[in-house]
Amino acid sequence: MTLGNLEAHGFLVYDVENLREHYAQTCRLWAERLHARFDEAVAEVGEPKARLWLLYLTGCSITFERASAQIFQTVATKRARGPSGLPPTRADLYR
Numbered sequence: 001m002t003l004g005n006l007e008a009h010g011f012l013v014y015d016v017e018n019l020r021e022h023y024a025q026t027c028r029l030w031a032e033r034l035h036a037r038f039d040e041a042v043a044e045v046g047e048p049k050a051r052l053w054l055l056y057l058t059g060c061s062i063t064f065e066r067a068s069a070q071i072f073q074t075v076a077t078k079r080a081r082g083p084s085g086l087p088p089t090r091a092d093l094y095r
Helices: 003-008 020-036 038-045 047-065
Strands: 011-018 072-078
Touching: 003 011, 003 072, 020 038, 020 047, 038 047
Parallel strands: none
Antiparallel strands: 011 072
């Protein structure tokens, strides 16, 4: 949904953050951990599914690293009178 659509449906947008670099790192770490315990994963879900997940996580990491994909976190509330109750800064969201 676009920011304009959110606002048109009665939401107030407070913050939009691009998480591309965070997702690149997270997917890379997940792929490395899956690779390190690949035999256990195969025993749990079978080789085709384990290989598919390894390929998916590696591909996602590369895609985010190269900025071929973006992912955004949007903080919004339903429009209402008075304070929103949200923290005043982004730093407060991550405490």
